[in-house]
Each structure stands twice: as structure tokens, then as C-alpha cells.
Amino acid sequence: MECRFKEKLLLYFYGELDEVGKAPVSEHLNSCKDCRNDLEALKKISDYFEETTASPPDLALENVLNTAAAGQTGFREIIKVFRMQWKKIALGLSFAAVFVVSVNVLTHIDKPDLTSMAWETSAVSEKLDSMEYSIYKIRFDTSLSYFSDFDYTYEGIQSQKEEIEL
Amino acid sequence: MKSDDELIKAFKDGSDSAFSELLTRYKTRVYSYVLKMTGNRTASDDLFQEIFLKFAANVNKYRPEQKFSSWIFAVARNLVIDYLRKSKRTAMGSIDEGQEDRPLLETIKSPEKTPEEIALLAEDKTTIEKAFEKLSEEQREVFLMKHYSKLSFREISEIMGLPIGTVLARMSRATARLRKYLPL
């Protein structure tokens, strides 16, 4: 025969009943030995759990703290990289704009004298070359520093990505 | 003392010490739960780190209306279940893996007890351990979750995705079973 107070008894033991809910359980306990035994078993097992708590090793704690801190830094780094790089990117874009405009202007200039045109063309292409080189250089510098930061943060993100997969 | 929510907010704002404080607050409860569920130290060390790093990586998605203890124990539970599933599969594949599975035998002695008390306690402990091992995994889970998370049965039922009545019935059956093996 199953006593109908069994589940109430759990709420009673773990302090999840208000005064109104507690009263009938207390009263029932006076007359039901079975429930009193349940209560004693619950007490024993709770004490046992309390006596046998375990702490993680220091190394595990250190590892968690360091990785979490590095993760935070990782996110901060990404923001910092973007803040720093946008200036370089803007500079690169303005050079590109100058380049496009110059090419447009130069190709539309009327040049009656063919020799002078040839001379000017070579001078222009020389200028263009150097301009192209500087744009290339900026792009290269930008990508280099960007990717070295990116690699660093990417590793952090990659390891975090694995954590995120719930 | 700062609330969990305040610490989480500080951690979101970049305070590593807030994270450290949260870790200190929950490490023993979470670790004890994981260790008693898996019975394996090495696995528990790994799982423990995974649980807290998952929180650190997802802190920006953390909703303040969530209770931290609910969140962390839900993650702990999922990872433990995954681990148990995997280790069962491994155990079926190869029996001799040299696993150090000794559930519930990990204990910490309180220093201020007399030798008689320790002896008595040790005897009591082995009895309780043996009784506890007679429970099914689900029954053990609800006991350990209840004890170490300190969450209400309502909150636990939400974590487990079960009606509260089911959780209470499971625990009640577990208690009855324990009693059979405990000298009262």
C-alpha cells in the first residue's frame, strides 16, 4: 500500500512547502512510520553528499580562468583590430579613388603631338606604376598586420566555437 | 556580496575577477555533481572546464532573467549525459580500457572528527555508497542534481524537460529503493 504523502514529503524535506502546506505533512509524520523512515533516509543521503563534496584540481581552475580571460581578450582584440585597420582601409580606398580619377583624366586629355604624347604617356605610366606600387604596398601592409592579428583571434574563436556547439 | 547577476554583468563588461568569483562560488557544487555522476576524475576535470568555458564563451547570449545556477547545471547535465553515452559506447566496444570508474568513492575527510567518528562515518559511507549505486542512472541524477544545485523541484523539472510530478515520483521511488539498503 503506497502512502499518498510520498511526494509531499520530498517538498517538505527540501523546504519547498509554505506553512500551510507543511502542517498536514507534519501531522501525517506522527502517524506514519514509513514516511518517518523515508525522511531519515533522505537525511542520511543528504549528509553523505555534504560530507563528500569534491573540489576540482587547481590546474583545471587555472586553465578555465586563463582560457576565459584569453577569450575575453580575443573579442576585445577583434574590436581593436577593426578600429585600427579602418584608417588604413580608408587610406587605401582614397588612393584607389585618386588612381581611378587620374586614369580617367589622363585617357580623356586631347594630345595632338604624338611624340610629346609618347613621352607623357611613359611619364604617366611611370607615375601610375609608383602609385600602383604604393597602393599595393599599403594593401600588403594592411593585410599582413590584419591577418597576423586575425590568426591570433581566429584560434581563440575556433576553440570557442567548439564550446558553443550546444 | 554581489549577486550572480551582478557578477555576470561585470564579466560581460570585461571583468575577469567577476568570472573568477562565479567560478569560486560554483566550483564545488558543479564538480561534485559531475564527479558523482561520472565516477571518473579525469573525465570530470575535463567536463568541469568545458562547462565553465561554455558559459564564458556564451556570456553575451546570457539572458538576465535566467538563473545562473539553472543555466550552469543544465549545461553540466547535458555534458554529463553526452559523456555517459559515449563512454557506454566505448565500454561496449572494448571492455578493458583501464577505466578508473569508482563512482561515489571520492571523499574528502573533515579534519575535526575523532577516529571513532571517522570509522563510523566510513562505515556509514560505504553503506550509503553501495545503496546509492543500486539506483538507476536517472534516479541518481535527480538526487545529485537536487542536492548540489540547490534548485527547486520546479526548476529541476524545467532543466530535465519533465513534469514536476514525474521528477517527484522518480525521486520518491529512489528514496524507497535506498531505504531497502540502508540500516534505519
Ligand SMILES: [Zn+2]
Ligand atoms: Zn506516510
